[in-house]
Amino acid sequence: MALPEQARRCLSCPAGGLCEAIIAATGDAADRAALDQRFVTVAAGQQVPKFERSTARAFILCSGWAFRYRILPDGRRSIVRLVLPSQLVSTEAAFSGLAVPQIDTPVKALTDLQLCGYSAASLREKCLATPALMALVLDVLIAEVRDAYDLTAALARRSAQGRIAFLVLSVMKKLVPEGLTQNRRYPLPLRQQHIADAVGLTTVHVSRVLSQLRESGVMTVSDGTVSFHDVQACERAAARG
Amino acid sequence: MALPEQARRCLSCPAGGLCEAIIAATGDAADRAALDQRFVTVAAGQQVPKFERSTARAFILCSGWAFRYRILPDGRRSIVRLVLPSQLVSTEAAFSGLAVPQIDTPVKALTDLQLCGYSAASLREKCLATPALMALVLDVLIAEVRDAYDLTAALARRSAQGRIAFLVLSVMKKLVPEGLTQNRRYPLPLRQQHIADAVGLTTVHVSRVLSQLRESGVMTVSDGTVSFHDVQACERAAARG
DNA sequence: CGTCGGGTTGAAGATTGTCAATCGTAGTGG
């Protein structure tokens, strides 16, 4: 079958090439039909759907940025993960075998998204039956746990400056292997509200801290891009607490 | 072969019965030898070893409490996960297939521990080859991600009272299915320093907040046990922020 | 021209951290 533009982009995605591996693992036509690969776009600001044609879907992000979040009882929001191109969108939700519904971690688009979706149940079965594929998924999940622990430690023990520096550096570390950064500059399609929710601060304080970082010659965050003036100073700011 | 006392306890461990599943999945003697099941004890306060006989080991906690932590550049500690009986100790580390060494998340014993250990590499292979077993491991990893996100949101957006109430309640939710709680009371072998490191506060402030919670009739934490006076009030304290 | 969403800034207050002293309890060695 002829694949649309997004498919080609998705099939050639870097970082483990999960889409490629999935396609490589599919055997006959029935197999492929069960996986039910389909391409979806989501507009900036919109929710990424959990279901499509009434089955839970596993999505891989082909292009654009998204984030996963929790809403606390008092209504405040916490962003628990940024989802970048080539990543699985909801790894744990997609691969969960539990029948009982769990607390949800909804996903929202920061920019317009192009997604490659599979039937979550079929994908899970396929992975369980294909060790090479499962090994990739394991490593994705493991990386997600590690990232979550890094963030936990940062939120628990770092100052506002440290947390923001940490956020910006950890995003950069993920973008570099994807070739999505320029020299000392990369796109960061986050409003100050998103940064605040991602590092556990108020927007007002985020604004102040970003001013400090700008004035002390560390970096500038504005117009949806980060520009480093002094990467080492940023790393020191992140380390200082 | 005759198994020691811990082995029996381990083989009958609840919560998915991972040890049972692992043993059930082993075929012949060579198979069993490769897994290299061995029982280890660790004294309270000691580090849980990553290696044993020079191979990476995957441990399941048979009895006792442990915790995983990060040390930040400035020397402060953040506890990212409490490890309770029947749980895998270092799920991501044990199942990682990556050759490159990652940031470590060391494990320390809160009480004396009894552990059941396997060769990490063999266990990973065995799981990849045994879908039923892999499904269990997937669910363990997924639960770990969920817990990490819960903690992230709590640290980001809750007050000191809220974080401590959250900690105590989330531990209780894990202990209840194991039958490790009494009526409104359960053991919590944490010093105030551990609580502080687990919720991102100082010991001084933890002491103050625990006094508040005690005086307002919510709960008492002392002598290594939590006693709830009013569970709903505790849940409200956790929800309030 | 008005308004709306983001960002910035100021002042005041709440929360949490830091520093330091004190207390109780459990060893430990004389």
Add this chain to the structure above:
DNA sequence: CCACTACGATTGACAATCTTCAACCCGACG
């Protein structure tokens, strides 16, 4: 049995960090 010590918990005073509330700016857009 009695210092002496070590560790954890508690308390007070004070300082730093962060939040809250409010005003204002600015560019986009109808």
